[in-house]
Amino acid sequence: MTIEKKFSVCGMCSVRCPIQVDVQDGDIKFIQGNPHSPLKGALCARGAAGPGLIKDPDRIRTPLIRQGERGQGKWRESSWEEALDYVADKLKTVIKDYGSRSVLWSDRGGPFRDLHQAFMRGLGSPNYCNHDATCARNVHHAALSLFGFGRKGVLYDLKNAKHVVLQTRNIFEAINVKEVNDLLDAMGNGCRLTVIDVRSTVSAAKADRFLLIKPGTDYAFNLAVIHELIDKKLYDQDYVKKWFKDFQSLENFVRDYTPEWAQGKTGISAQEIRSFAAELAAARPSVIWHPGWMNARYTDSFYVSRTIYIINSLLGAIGAKGGLPFMAKPGDCGRKGLKALANKFPKPDEKRADGAGWKHKHIDSGPGLLHLAFKAIETEDPYPVKAYIAYRHDPLMAFPDPEAQKKMLEKLDLMVSVTFSWSATAWHSDVVLPLSPYLERESVIATKNGLKPHFFIRQRAIEPRHENRSDWEILCGLARRLGLEAMAFDSIEDIWKFQLQDTGVSIEDFETTGLVPLTDKPVYLDQDKFQFKTESGKIEILAPKWENSGIPSLKPYQDKPSPGPGLFRITFGRCGVHTQGHTINNPILFEQMPENVLWINTDKAAEMDIAQGDMVRVSVNGYYSGQLKARVTELIHPEAVFMVHGFGSQVPAETRAFKKGVADFRLMKGGMEIWDQAGGGVALQEHFVKVEKV
Amino acid sequence: MSKYRIKLDRDRCIVCHSCEVLCKVKNETPAGISLNQIIAEPQVSEEGYPRLKIKYQPCLHCKKPECVPACPTGALYIREPDGLVLVNEDLCDGCMECHDACPWNVPRFNEHTGKMMKCDFCVDRIDSGLEPACVTACTTHALDFVLAKKKSAAKKAA
Numbered sequence: 120m121t122i123e124k125k126f127s128v129c130g131m132c133s134v135r136c137p138i139q140v141d142v143q144d145g146d147i148k149f150i151q152g153n154p155h156s157p158l159k160g161a162l163c164a165r166g167a168a169g170p171g172l173i174k175d176p177d178r179i180r181t182p183l184i185r186q187g188e189r190g191q192g193k194w195r196e197s198s199w200e201e202a203l204d205y206v207a208d209k210l211k212t213v214i215k216d217y218g219s220r221s222v223l224w225s226d227r228g229g230p231f232r233d234l235h236q237a238f239m240r241g242l243g244s245p246n247y248c249n250h251d252a253t254c255a256r257n258v259h260h261a262a263l264s265l266f267g268f269g270r271k272g273v274l275y276d277l278k279n280a281k282h283v284v285l286q287t288r289n290i291f292e293a294i295n296v297k298e299v300n301d302l303l304d305a306m307g308n309g310c311r312l313t314v315i316d317v318r319s320t321v322s323a324a325k326a327d328r329f330l331l332i333k334p335g336t337d338y339a340f341n342l343a344v345i346h347e348l349i350d351k352k353l354y355d356q357d358y359v360k361k362w363f364k365d366f367q368s369l370e371n372f373v374r375d376y377t378p379e380w381a382q383g384k385t386g387i388s389a390q391e392i393r394s395f396a397a398e399l400a401a402a403r404p405s406v407i408w409h410p411g412w413m414n415a416r417y418t419d420s421f422y423v424s425r426t427i428y429i430i431n432s433l434l435g436a437i438g439a440k441g442g443l444p445f446m447a448k449p450g451d452c453g454r455k456g457l458k459a460l461a462n463k464f465p466k467p468d469e470k471r472a473d474g475a476g477w478k479h480k481h482i483d484s485g486p487g488l489l490h491l492a493f494k495a496i497e498t499e500d501p502y503p504v505k506a507y508i509a510y511r512h513d514p515l516m517a518f519p520d521p522e523a524q525k526k527m528l529e530k531l532d533l534m535v536s537v538t539f540s541w542s543a544t545a546w547h548s549d550v551v552l553p554l555s556p557y558l559e560r561e562s563v564i565a566t567k568n569g570l571k572p573h574f575f576i577r578q579r580a581i582e583p584r585h586e587n588r589s590d591w592e593i594l595c596g597l598a599r600r601l602g603l604e605a606m607a608f609d610s611i612e613d614i615w616k617f618q619l620q621d622t623g624v625s626i627e628d629f630e631t632t633g634l635v636p637l638t639d640k641p642v643y644l645d646q647d648k649f650q651f652k653t654e655s656g657k658i659e660i661l662a663p664k665w666e667n668s669g670i671p672s673l674k675p676y677q678d679k680p681s682p683g684p685g686l687f688r689i690t691f692g693r694c695g696v697h698t699q700g701h702t703i704n705n706p707i708l709f710e711q712m713p714e715n716v717l718w719i720n721t722d723k724a725a726e727m728d729i730a731q732g733d734m735v736r737v738s739v740n741g742y743y744s745g746q747l748k749a750r751v752t753e754l755i756h757p758e759a760v761f762m763v764h765g766f767g768s769q770v771p772a773e774t775r776a777f778k779k780g781v782a783d784f785r786l787m788k789g790g791m792e793i794w795d796q797a798g799g800g801v802a803l804q805e806h807f808v809k810v811e812k813v
Numbered sequence: 814m815s816k817y818r819i820k821l822d823r824d825r826c827i828v829c830h831s832c833e834v835l836c837k838v839k840n841e842t843p844a845g846i847s848l849n850q851i852i853a854e855p856q857v858s859e860e861g862y863p864r865l866k867i868k869y870q871p872c873l874h875c876k877k878p879e880c881v882p883a884c885p886t887g888a889l890y891i892r893e894p895d896g897l898v899l900v901n902e903d904l905c906d907g908c909m910e911c912h913d914a915c916p917w918n919v920p921r922f923n924e925h926t927g928k929m930m931k932c933d934f935c936v937d938r939i940d941s942g943l944e945p946a947c948v949t950a951c952t953t954h955a956l957d958f959v960l961a962k963k964k965s966a967a968k969k970a971a
Contacts, residue, residue: 695829
């Protein structure tokens, strides 16, 4: 039989790269990036390993209803009819007793969330959350506080950049295939790369300049760069005159934050800071100092991202080609966007349980903050939250301190996990609704904004092998049972037609490439005609929303405690072959990297007689300890130890990953209470661990 | 030497191991063995900067391959005219002589079939006018499938 080419969208991480899948007799023969997209066929290791999900014996093959205690692992297999009836009936009871607002949802955001938001609006609950408090919330709020729009109001024009700075973005290991290629193309054309990190990543090994920084002092470093840019008048004075509000406040604020001062804090020499700042200025405005993708690390991470945006602004890079141009949307191409499913229902006017938008006025009420929503479950303040649906999200691994979280979740009457693979959260749920793996499901049509906005579509490459269903089948099935007729669609085609009705695009237009471009040429929005979304229309150094909440826009630098003897600051991150915890059990990726190791500084290791490859025990106050191999290297700061995130599964159903490696998130005791009050992100690197040779 | 070669652009390679996974999926290589390898050794430059010494190890398809004469059953052979070094599974008895003879131990024993497997540059793809899996979808386009001294027609067209 001939090989059929199916265009779809990867689901192995949150980037959602366009893919082409070769299918023969219902079997996947090969998978690659969509050759008609900017990827030109490229796909990362995780995307390439997607077929590993299909024949995995650990797959969840049918809906499951809990029999024993939560987390005990006693399940009863059920039909879809029974499982959906069960969930709908429980939701009805909870809503009757406690109101619509008592239902909480969390997902991992992304381009398909419209369907989820429609479901929550249909229910009448304001408590739609995403994962972002463990990811980019600080970045998003930093952008909001300066520009009036969030982090997605600008994009990274890596291909045309002349100097790229990565401070909290490990671009060559937390891989977005297009970004990686764009940056490598730019570097081939002479773009400089500076990496600031507590350890040497692959990104650092590719950099022209690597600055090994003392953990937790990034804000000090950035303040000194601002000082230098202003003091030496290296900034773009025309741009600042035109676009800055309160520049004088910034100038006064950084006056004492000299490179010499920062040297004492960060360990990076004043001379290095000066030459770096001068080099940035020489490349302006085609500079991208990446504000961070995942930046939920410290209690001042908001200020790290905020100072990065300020530096980009001082260099005239916001809105510039080769810098951070304004994000173009379908409307900027003279086209209509997709019709939103969520707009079928009114926006609930109820206050959010997590306090976003009212108790915490500066926090974006769109996706809120899940750690505070969990807190509300526990305290029933401001009101009881009794049902929780985790969609393709594993907070018990992504947020810190799962034992504390389980306590918070105790008051739930219903906990549902919609998931294509086992996870700590699914294992702890009352009902598991097994989503089809992405290669077996279709999704709502999505928009990619950027220099070349386009619509893209996920179609099933192959049919589901087991009792798995697509997201729309599950949510529309629940909607029907709950009387939400407006979203009780019978087919995905009906949903697609609804979304496309104003766009002039038909479903057939996706057939040849899986993509529908909305422009031929890149759209660079004119800086002169642009208005920032702040009250003044300018970049506001003093942010009224934050100031009114008693949070300073320009916060004086505060030292963090140093680890005591035998203790280290726990740091964590990514590698090229895994996406957090949810790929560890993938048969192909597990083989690539079955467990994590502990990076530890050579001198510190020598003091403790730890040699390369020795087993070490990492622990926190007798609360949790785990053993793993030491990777002894001079290329990590002596105060830090590092491990790749997401290992140490406690789920027996993950037969390969179970108990492999050490769980960084379990080393963060009390971590649900430690968060950046200005940006909303949890502060995952504000924890110390003990390391001993075994 | 075969008329083909896979060239690695070390400046573009980010050691993401996509080449290994692409190979594994396309060739249905069982767990525990890999037909290709990307190897990176961390180093520190004279200026104190971290660097990676990177090497890609598919089969080299040598002009005078040690594996071919080592094979007692005649299963290993050089295909003409393109010089690819291939395994005839019908003749292979899985004795591993080829594995031992190869300086890089490229041929691997497949426990499921009891036969040897080796990197064949995805000969079925080549015969359909395509490039090897690892080259086609390399994350950063760091791998190039080249004819001796000139780029393949497919690459030129791209």
